[in-house]
Amino acid sequence: MLDFRNVGHAYNGTPSVSDVSFTVDEGEVVSLLGPSGCGKTTLLRLAAGLETPSKGQILLQNQIVSSPDHSLPPEKRGIGFMFQDYALFPHLSVIQNVLFGLKTRGSAAIARAMDTLAQTGIEDLADVYPHELSGGQQQRVALARALAPNPKVILLDEPYAGLDSRLRERIRDQMLHVLKAAGTAALMVTHDAEEAMFMSDRIVVLREGEIEQAGRPVNLYCQPKSAFVAEFFGEVNRLEGVVKDRKIQTPLGVFDASDTMDDGQAASVVIRHEALQIVPDSDHALQQTQILSNENGAAAEVMEARLLGRASLIHLSVPTGRDEVHLHARIPGLNSFEAGSQVRVQVDPSQAFVFATKQGSTI
C-alpha cells in the first residue's frame, strides 16, 4: 500500500530523516515510534505529500507519488488524514464535516456519511456542532471524516494526544476495530510505546531521523537490538560492567556477553523492572528452588513498596561491597513487602539484555 524507499528529507538544508525504508501493507496498522524530534511527523507529512523528499521515493499502491523531482499533491493521493487537533470545521455540523471529505453529493453521499458515523458509533450526533462535543466524540468525527471516502491508507498523527487516559484506552480500542473492519492500512505517529504495541501489527522505532529497529511488537519487546529500544518499551534497571572471559560481573550476578564483545569492552546490562523476582529472605524453600538454581541473584533490602494499581513497585537496595545500587522491581498486584525487610532478588534472564557501551553512552 505505502512504500518508503531510502527516503531522506531536510528542512532548509538540515537533515530531518535519512535513508528510511519501510512498508505498510494492505489492512496493516504500522506505528512510527520515537522521542520528540526523531522525524515521525515529517515521515507522515512526506506520505501525505505535504513535504517533498530530498532523496528516495514513496510509492502508493505501487505508483511513485513522491521523489525529489515529483510530488503528487495531497488531494490526489486518496489518503485519509487525522491530525492531532482533529481539525474539524467549527461552522459545520458533524455530518457536514464528514460530507466535506466526499467528492460526491446527494443521497448516496449522505448514506455513506451516516454509515461511517454508525461505524464509529456516533450516528446520534449527526446534527451536532463540534463545540458541543467531548474530546472523544470529536476524535471519532475526525476518524469518520477520514474514513468516509474509503481511503486505502489513513495517516494518524498522535490520534489520542488530547484525551485523558481512561478515554484514550476506550477510543483506541474502538479505533483499532474500526480500522480492521474497514480493512484500511494505517500509518500512525506516537511517542507512547504501549499505545504503539496496542494498535500496531508492526512498529518502526526511529532515532535521530533513522530507523533504529522495525518489526512486530513482540520482537521489539523481546529482542531489542539496542538499549535505546529496550528502554523505549518499558522501565529498566541498568547495571554497568566490563567484559571478562565473555562474562559481565554485576551486583546481581554474572551475565553472558554477546558474541561480538571482546574482553575489556564496557557493557550495560539492561533489566526490565518486571524481570526482577523477589523472595522473602526467610522463605528457604523458594530460595532453594528458584534462586540457588540460578547463578544470578543477590541479597537486597526493601526501601519502599508501593501499590500502583495492577502492579506494585518495589524499591530495592543491593549492597555491592563499596556502596549500594538502587533497583526497581515491578510485581503483579498487591505486595506484602515492608520497608526495611531483607529479601533475595533474582533476574529473569529472558528480560535482561546486554549491550556494548561506547564512550560513556550505551549503543
Ligand SMILES: Nc1ncnc2c1ncn2[C@@H]1O[C@H](COP(=O)(O)OP(=O)(O)OP(=O)(O)O)[C@@H](O)[C@H]1O
Ligand atoms: N517546519 C520545520 N522547519 C524546520 N525544522 C523542522 C520543521 N519541522 C520539524 N523540524 C525539525 O525536524 C526534525 C524532525 O521533526 P519532526 O516534527 O518530524 O519530529 P517528531 O518525531 O514528529 O517530533 P514530535 O514528537 O515532537 O512531534 C526535528 O529536529 C525538528 O526540529
